[in-house]
Amino acid sequence: MSTSNSPGDSPAAPSAAPPAGRTIVLPHRRATVRLGRAIGAACEPGDVVALEGPLGAGKTFLARAICRGLGVGASVPVTSPTFTLVHELRGRHRIVHADLYRLASEDDLEPVGLVDAAEGAVLLVEWPDRAPGLCRDALVITLGRGVAVGRIAVLRATGPRSEALAARVRFPEITATREGPAAS
Ligand SMILES: Nc1ncnc2c1ncn2[C@@H]1O[C@H](COP(=O)(O)OP(=O)(O)O)[C@@H](O)[C@H]1O
Ligand SMILES: [Mg+2]
Numbered sequence: 001m002s003t004s005n006s007p008g009d010s011p012a013a014p015s016a017a018p019p020a021g022r023t024i025v026l027p028h029r030r031a032t033v034r035l036g037r038a039i040g041a042a043c044e045p046g047d048v049v050a051l052e053g054p055l056g057a058g059k060t061f062l063a064r065a066i067c068r069g070l071g072v073g074a075s076v077p078v079t080s081p082t083f084t085l086v087h088e089l090r091g092r093h094r095i096v097h098a099d100l101y102r103l104a105s106e107d108d109l110e111p112v113g114l115v116d117a118a119e120g121a122v123l124l125v126e127w128p129d130r131a132p133g134l135c136r137d138a139l140v141i142t143l144g145r146g147v148a149v150g151r152i153a154v155l156r157a158t159g160p161r162s163e164a165l166a167a168r169v170r171f172p173e174i175t176a177t178r179e180g181p182a183a184s
Contacts, residue, residue, distance in 0.1 A: 021142070021156030022166075024173045028150055032058055033065045035153065035171055039139070040069020042168035043122045045093050047161065050128035050135045053143035058151050059126045062143065063097055066124060070095055080126070085112050094121040100130035109134075137161045 026032045039049060049066060051059035064078040070091035072078060081087040081099045089095040096118045109115060109131055118134070128135045137159025144152050157163040 021140075021154040022173070024153045024155065024171070025146060026058075026151040026153055027146065029061070032062055032151060032153075033068075036062045036065020037069035038169050038171040039141075039165075040066040040071075040091075042165055042170070043070055043093065044165070045120050045122060047165050048118075048123045048125065048135060048138040049165075050138040050140045051124065051126045051143065052128060052140060057143035057145070059143060060099070062141065062153075063124045063126065067091060067095055067097070070122060086114055086117060088117065088121075095124065096121045097124045097126075099126040101127045103127070103130040106131045106133060139165050 024035060026035060043049070043066070049063075051062060053059055060078075060080040067076075067078045067089055068074065070093060072089050072091040072095065076089065078089065078097065079087070081097055082101055085098055085100065085103065087097045089097060096114070098114055098118075103109065103112075114131075114134070123134070125131070125134055125138070128138065128140065135158065138157075139162040140156050140158060142154040142156075144154075146152050155166060157166045
């Protein structure tokens with residue numbers, strides 16, 4: 001079998017094949033909220049959560065639930081920072097929520113000040129493929145539509161820090177499937 005994978009490709013780049021990781025079925029919005037809250041409850045300053053998936057996959061919806069899990073009050077709107085690229089929120093920790101959909105090149109990050117803003121914060125990044133350098137050690141969550149209804153989330157950690165974050169997330173399906181084969 002031959003493949004044309006380039007070894008230099010970014011780990012955060014989207015691929016045609018489903019990424020290897022822990023697959024979680026989210027049959028309804030409530031399940032997405034539960035997953036996000038569990039991730040948010042586990043986040044510590046310096047953690048990076050990358051949210052992949054096409055428009056409408058649920059990235060902002062999940063980011064909102066992560067923020068709630070980080071203690072951002074229900075009255076605080078958590079919306080997509082599509083135009084400003086970055087929103088800052090305050091929960092248990094400082095949170096930087098970025099949506100890089102409109103970022104033409106990673107070089108354009110500097111004027112946005114995202115790297116500096118993310119220092120010591122929890123960083124949530126939508127469209128992380130626009131800036132792979134941000135996600136060298138990130139909990140990458142790839143969202144897609146479920147076969148019948150709902151959404152599928154595939155979680156993978158790209159470094160030791162995000163692996164530790166994944167290990168802290170108290171969500172039954174993650175705990176049950178961690179590093180194990182899909183079927184036994
Ligand atoms: N598990 C789920 N089942 C069905 N719909 C969901 C689920 N999780 C999220 N959604 C829906 O996905 C919609 C689109 O989400 P959004 O966060 O705006 O997408 P994105 O930021 O990826 O463009 C939300 O309005 C939400 O209702
Ligand atoms: Mg969005």
